[in-house]
Amino acid sequence: MASSLFFLICWFACILICYYVIRPISNGFIRFVLTFFSCAFLSYITCQNLPQFHAVTILTVAVCWLMSMRLIAMTLFSRKTSLTFRSFLLKILWIYFPLVPKEKATNQWPIIFSIVLIVVKLLVNHWIYRWSIVCELGVNYARIFMFYLSIMTISYIFDTEMIVVRIFTRDKYTLESFTNFPIFSLSLQEFWGRRYNRIVHTVLKESVFEPIRVEFSSSTVGALATFIISGLLHVHVCLVAFDDSLSSFPTFIFFFLHGIACCLETTVKIKFPEHIRWIITQTFLLITSPLMLRPFIEKGSPFLMLNPPPLISAEWIPKLSVPDFCP
Structure with a gap:
């Protein structure tokens, strides 16, 4: 608890320094170096000695990266705009x-x-x-699909929070949705851009894609840079949460391939029927997913045992019958 409070204070101090000290510096390269190394150092110490196989570790690594991306983008690219500290802080x-x-x-x-x-x-x-908890460990497409379905359905937690916000604000405000039925995606751009992990997408778009697109006048460069940074984020997750250096390169390749594929979708103007587009998109996701999901599935039971979904032990919740075979 004390260490968590210490890290929060450090991050808040970093936000203050970025806004009041680094942001006014006229030299963009110096602003970038100072902000980058400040965020990198804080992320490094924050992610030290975190418990392995815990969802909170994955969340901590992700939040460090998202905050760093926000801080770097706002410190580096927002200098010409009128941005109060309140707005700066609220963005974080x-x-x-x-x-x-x-x-x-x-x-x-x-x-x-x-x-x-x-x-x-x-x-x-x-x-x-x-x-999943009673099945043997192993990597196959059936288990990958189960894990994918598990990620999509765990969003009931976020959906509940959204309803609470909507009720308390009389339906004027809500929370950004975690997913928007990604199984219906007709392209990889639609999957990553509009349907899957909307919160991370928003930060990546505003903090990486848009600044780089404007700087280089190229959506392709912006998209590739975004997927590369997302890949590095997930590599960090592999190293910290699973201590799995062997999966680092495949994880990075997964995002690099998807970045290239999204760029190809933009340049190739061939129009397929919707059902063909859906098949191509879902097939590509399924074929490439072992590159990223292997650490989660290989670790299997330890990860599942340490991260049960909320209310799993509640007796009043009906329980669907579990098949007597494993996928």
Whole structure:
């Protein structure tokens, strides 16, 4: 607890220094170097001695990267705009509490429908967890699909928070959705840009893609840089959360391949029917997913045992029957 408070104070001090000391510096290279090394050092010490196989470790690494990207982008590229410290700070805090006006949000269903969807996701997520926990370790496409479905359905936690915000704000505000039915994606650009992990996407788009696109006048360079940085983030997760250096390169290659594929989608103007586009997109995701998901699936039971979904032990929640075979 004391160490967590210490790191929070350090990050807040870094935010103050970036805004009041580094941002006014006229030389852009110096601003970048000072901000980059400050964030890199803080991320390094924050991610030391974190418990392996814990979801909180993955979250901590991700938050450090997202805060660093925000700070670097705002310190480096926002100098010409009028930006108060309050706005500067709120941009950082948005990572923790991604509040958005409801009319600008995606995937906003009527509250009653959202509640029904939460119940369905909860039941399916618990069912997948109880099935996975009794199965042998191994990497195959069936287990990859189960893990993918588990990630998609764990969003019932975020959906619940969204409903609470909508009720308390009288449906004026909501939270940015975690996912927007990525299984319906008809392209990789749609998957990464509009449907999967909307919070991380927003930070990457505003802090990496847009500044680089403007700087180099190229969406291709911006997209590749975004996927490279996302790949490095996930490599850091492999090293810290799983102590798995062997999976670092495949994880990075996964994001690099997806970056190239997204750029090709932009340049290749061949129009396929929607069902063909869906098949191509989902097939590419399935074929390449072992590159990134292997650490999660190989670690299997230790990771699952240490990260049970919320309410998994609640007796009042109906439990779907677990098959007597393993995928």
